[in-house]
Amino acid sequence: MNQFLQSLPDTLVQGLAIGMMYALIALGYTLVYGILELINFAHGDVFMLGGLFSWAALQHFFGAQIGANYGVLGGGTLVMAIILAFLIATVSCGGVGFVIERFAYRPLRNAPKLAPLVTAIGVSFIIENAVLVWQTGTGNMELTYPSLINQQIIPVLGLHIPSKAIIVFVTAPILMVGLLYLVGNTRMGKAMRATAQDQEAARMMGIDVNRVISFTFIVGSVLAGCAGVIYALYYNSIDYSVGFLAGLKAFTAAVLGGIGNIRGAMLGGLLVGEVESIVDSIDASQGVGLQWAEPAVFLVLMCVLIFRPTGLLGAQVVDKA
Amino acid sequence: MTMLQFNGVHTYYGPIHVLKGVNYRVEEGEIVCLLGANGAGKTTTMKTILGLVRPTEGTVVFKGQEIGKMTPSQVVKAGIAPVPEGRRVFSRMSVSENLELGAYVRSDHKAIADDMSRVFDLFPRLKERRKQLAGLMSGGEQQMLAIGRAMMARPTLLIMDEPSMGLSPIFVERVFDTVQSINKQGVTIFMVEQNANMALTIANRGYVLQNGEVVLENDAASLLQSELVRKTYLGEAIEVS
Numbered sequence: 001m002n003q004f005l006q007s008l009p010d011t012l013v014q015g016l017a018i019g020m021m022y023a024l025i026a027l028g029y030t031l032v033y034g035i036l037e038l039i040n041f042a043h044g045d046v047f048m049l050g051g052l053f054s055w056a057a058l059q060h061f062f063g064a065q066i067g068a069n070y071g072v073l074g075g076g077t078l079v080m081a082i083i084l085a086f087l088i089a090t091v092s093c094g095g096v097g098f099v100i101e102r103f104a105y106r107p108l109r110n111a112p113k114l115a116p117l118v119t120a121i122g123v124s125f126i127i128e129n130a131v132l133v134w135q136t137g138t139g140n141m142e143l144t145y146p147s148l149i150n151q152q153i154i155p156v157l158g159l160h161i162p163s164k165a166i167i168v169f170v171t172a173p174i175l176m177v178g179l180l181y182l183v184g185n186t187r188m189g190k191a192m193r194a195t196a197q198d199q200e201a202a203r204m205m206g207i208d209v210n211r212v213i214s215f216t217f218i219v220g221s222v223l224a225g226c227a228g229v230i231y232a233l234y235y236n237s238i239d240y241s242v243g244f245l246a247g248l249k250a251f252t253a254a255v256l257g258g259i260g261n262i263r264g265a266m267l268g269g270l271l272v273g274e275v276e277s278i279v280d281s282i283d284a285s286q287g288v289g290l291q292w293a294e295p296a297v298f299l300v301l302m303c304v305l306i307f308r309p310t311g312l313l314g315a316q317v318v319d320k321a
Numbered sequence: 322m323t324m325l326q327f328n329g330v331h332t333y334y335g336p337i338h339v340l341k342g343v344n345y346r347v348e349e350g351e352i353v354c355l356l357g358a359n360g361a362g363k364t365t366t367m368k369t370i371l372g373l374v375r376p377t378e379g380t381v382v383f384k385g386q387e388i389g390k391m392t393p394s395q396v397v398k399a400g401i402a403p404v405p406e407g408r409r410v411f412s413r414m415s416v417s418e419n420l421e422l423g424a425y426v427r428s429d430h431k432a433i434a435d436d437m438s439r440v441f442d443l444f445p446r447l448k449e450r451r452k453q454l455a456g457l458m459s460g461g462e463q464q465m466l467a468i469g470r471a472m473m474a475r476p477t478l479l480i481m482d483e484p485s486m487g488l489s490p491i492f493v494e495r496v497f498d499t500v501q502s503i504n505k506q507g508v509t510i511f512m513v514e515q516n517a518n519m520a521l522t523i524a525n526r527g528y529v530l531q532n533g534e535v536v537l538e539n540d541a542a543s544l545l546q547s548e549l550v551r552k553t554y555l556g557e558a559i560e561v562s
């Protein structure tokens with residue numbers, strides 16, 4: 001226990017890093033739910049694809065340098081590689097999100113709610129299995145993701161911050177502030193909120209609701225894709241299966257904060273990250289092999305929902321008034 | 322010039338046949354009133370104009386252009402703006418954001434700002450509350466917002482669906498005053514109303530819709546005198562008030 005308390009500040013810093021990653025994924029669940037009342041079960045897999053596509057791009061363009069230096073790059077190459085990873089994740093995941101909505105969900109827009117839900121689960125299986133087939137076919141069962149940055153511990157104000165967390169602390173806030181600006185201040189953001197509140201009234205204003213929905217899927221998927229890069233850099237690995245658990249935890253985060261509520265998803269993500277980090281740290285101080293983080297996250301969710309059924313900041317579904 | 326014309330329009334919701342071959346005509350500069358009991362198809366008429374419901378048969382013509390197959394966005398761009406039934410303001414958005422959404426299809430930013438100050442002149446209450454969430458305002462204020470929002474589209478035809486519904490007598494009066502003054506500025510108005518007495522007082526002409534069919538059409542003064550309107554609509558209205 002002593003060991004746990006001593007490392008608590010560092011534990012919290014790590015919780016913040018993975019919490020920001022969960023928050024980025026949770027935002028996609030919450031944006032889509034806010035507009036369509038659909039739980040996009042394939043969202044976690046889009047997150048995984050962000051890691052995978054950027055892995056492929058890094059191997060393609062920087063394979064030689066990565067191989068030569070145990071995955072560590074320096075100077076201008078490092079900056080270029082990081083930009084490339086996020087750019088590829090942004091473009092490819094944005095495209096995947098667009099395609100999923102256009103071809104899997106849109107045809108079922110007016111069907112009973114269960115139909116798109118089952119379709120979402122189906123899309124999730126299709127993505128995971130397609131990647132699994134590719135991984136087995138190419139003998140890439142365990143993809144090592146290059147750490148890019150030299151892994152070291154940076155002392156800041158008595159804290160020990162792992163260098164890999166720096167990327168999270170730089171990129172995630174930029175993406176989150178960017179999203180808040182987009183939704184809060186731009187013409188498209190206003191159209192998104194109007195569509196979430198009253199789709200028919202939004203159409204009466206001349207808003208092209210299909211475009212807004214496509215845009216929402218693209219934005220959510222881009223955030224998930226960037227979270228995928230962050231995850232892969234943080235854990236130095238990526239494979240077909242990581243989207244399931246990370247997606248589930250991020251979905252929990254979205255519900256925890258109040259599904260449909262953007263700030264709620266951010267808060268929920270940070271909480272889930274902290275709970276996971278703290279419980280992991282307790283596990284570590286108790287001995288080897290303990291894995292209580294996942295049950296703890298869901299226990300927190302259940303406790304919150306008992307007292308606040310609509311989540312911490314309140315769910316925001318379509319106004320029925 | 323004829324602003325709006327329905328030529329034998331039929332509409333369905335799935336198997337439910339709602340409009341059964343209706344003809345309406347609204348001339349430029351007119352206030353035309355559409356009366357009818359609940360479920361007659363008045364709101365469906367408004368949705369058909371906006372392109373939210375498609376006619377299966379017949380044509381909807383706006384300023385000589387067939388709009389029956391247009392998307393709502395194209396219809397709004399063509400110059401038609403709605404004040405929907407039940408107001409439908411965006412309750413979790415501010416008053417000024419609601420007004421901005423009314424001008425969604427426009428991109429002339431300077432003129433939009435001018436129009437917003439014109440709406441604020443028309444409804445000073447909205448100016449005071451422009452930062453407030455629309456959902457926190459009273460029903461009457463929300464109706465003012467819905468009207469202001471429609472004006473932000475700079476429509477040539479304003480379609481209003483029961484704008485006085487659920488309002489206190491003072492606000493009902495204000496709504497009808499506003500409708501008249503908007504009309505004087507040159508905006509043509511096609512209005513659904515249950516308050517037949519007030520509506521026919523300000524309207525030029527009117528239609529009575531029953532079960533999806535036009536059973537009566539005439540100038541407003543004659544409609545006020547007609548047996549059917551007096552019995553069915555004014556009788557009700559007088560009892561209620």
Ligand SMILES: Nc1ncnc2c1ncn2[C@@H]1O[C@H](COP(=O)(O)OP(=O)(O)O)[C@@H](O)[C@H]1O
Nearest residue numbers: 334337339357358359360361362363364365366
């Ligand atoms: N979305 C819908 N789906 C099925 N039936 C509808 C729908 N909207 C309206 N109706 C039916 O169409 C008829 C006309 O409705 P409406 O145009 O709203 O009437 P009004 O506005 O005159 O009260 C009613 O019988 C109503 O039940």
Ligand SMILES: [Mg+2]
Nearest residue numbers: 363364365406
């Ligand atoms: Mg109606």
